[in-house]
């Protein structure tokens with residue numbers, strides 16, 4: 001009686017399961033005769049679930065069946081079967097990459113299986129599959145070839161991922177992304193990634209906000225899941241990446257210079273999929289920021305390793321830690337400032353070069369300075385920018401000029417700082433002019449916005465979660481998706497050897513820049529504000545034209561209009577202005 005009740009209970013449970021999976025029981029669930037379809041369904045489900053593990057058995061059975069049919073109905077076809085088998089094996093070995101057999105060993109295995117199966121089939125077609133020793137050969141061959149299949153790491157990973165993602169509807173519901181669907185999944189060396197089609201009204205930001213929940217639901221370790229918008233900018237798609245083996249777990253040794261010209265993007269390190277993180281620096285200002293010990297100096301070393309290999313860039317540097325960080329590169333640095341006074345003079349000279357180059361471009365009728373060994377770009381690297389702000393505040397004005405006007409003349413800034421707050425960067429526009437933001441670990445989430453720009457943390461840029469020195473995110477026109485990378489590591493010995501090697505290929509300063517520096521001392525610098533005020537005061541009763549004011553100050557139209565509207569000038573007629581008298585009367 002009890003046994004009967006237990007069987008019934010089990011059967012009801014199975015029926016409930018079947019309903020959950022959408023399988024309708026054929027007859028009354030309480031009828032013991034219905035156990036047969038249940039068994040069939042369970043068996044089918046088991047076979048389907050373990051189809052990958054059972055693949056060698058399936059192939060063996062198929063060979064036996066095919067051998068039987070061919071021997072019975074097409075015994076003369078055995079040469080054709082043999083030729084087809086040889087062709088397939090060769091094609092797999094040569095072009096297996098096209099069907100995702102990326103490694104040579106995988107292509108070799110696929111070719112071996114197809115050669116063995118094909119040869120056996122040809123023999124079975126000719127002699128019959130059960131003729132000795134064909135059955136034994138098939139059995140032994142199948143077992144021998146099945147072992148590498150069962151042991152293959154990527155296959156097992158793929159199966160595990162498939163099984164995990166088969167439960168996506170439940171996972172989605174549990175993490176608050178109900179209705180989303182998995183579109184595709186790829187297993188790679190470091191883990192797997194899949195593309196999610198979000199349900200109506202869900203956003204990538206919603207998915208980013210569910211990162212921790214996803215880590216728990218997918219059974220991954222903490223910090224292993226990345227949620228990113230897709231590069232095609234579809235608002236209802238998100239890429240989820242699960243990192244199982246951290247490619248950044250160990251330091252990555254610098255492989256040597258990645259560029260020979262500043263016109264090529266510099267390779268700072270590797271992304272989490274092992275591909276290089278390249279950052280173009282030509283005509284770009286860059287900010288390297290992160291807390292102490294996050295790896296900024298390490299990144300600057302990699303940068304120096306690359307830049308000093310280029311014959312079309314001159315590097316000037318400011319290191320107010322008395323040269324502690326950058327001194328090892330001194331032989332490759334055209335000019336190194338280690339005191340506030342030197343820093344101010346260096347940046348003032350960079351502005352002189354910028355102006356000299358701008359004049360030269362105007363004379364030549366060209367728009368931008370194209371770097372070459374004869375006309376190199378000038379990169380001014382400033383380590384610990386905050387020190388400059390506090391110790392050489394006047395240098396900040398020069399840095400500001402370079403940041404605003406340096407692009408066309410290929411005079412650019414690279415600033416490293418721990419926290420680019422308004423205080424650390426001075427009152428200048430330098431931070432807003434930084435086109436490339438390289439962000440290492442920061443202390444708090446809001447520091448991420450400070451480095452990368454407002455709203456970036458909410459959009460999934462989480463530099464506060466970077467968990468080792470040298471890990472970074474890059475925001476630049478080419479990098480608008482938060483992808484973690486780790487810089488290469490160049491140790492002290494490497495720095496010394498590289499600096500020594502590259503010192504021999506450094507270009508001299510070009511003639512235009514040298515001439516600009518040699519020109520007699522320019523008259524004391526008059527600020528644009530003073531020039532504007534002077535021009536307005538000297539204006540006749542008809543006022544002075546806006547074009548003349550732009551030319552005189554060297555500033556942009558918007559800047560001039562802003563100053564004019566500050567109340568110290570009045571408009572005489574359309575586009576013509578003059579100064580207000582002290583009383584405010586014309």
Ligand SMILES: Nc1ncnc2c1ncn2[C@@H]1O[C@H](COP(=O)(O)OP(=O)(O)OP(=O)(O)O)[C@@H](O)[C@H]1O
Nearest residue numbers: 251291292293294295296297298469470487488489
């Ligand atoms: N890519 C990297 N891989 C492995 N270790 C690294 C990497 N970058 C830096 N480190 C380690 O982290 C330590 C601190 O790095 P680094 O001096 O570059 O930090 P920092 O941001 O410049 O700090 P600070 O602002 O205090 O100067 C280094 O001693 C180095 O051993």
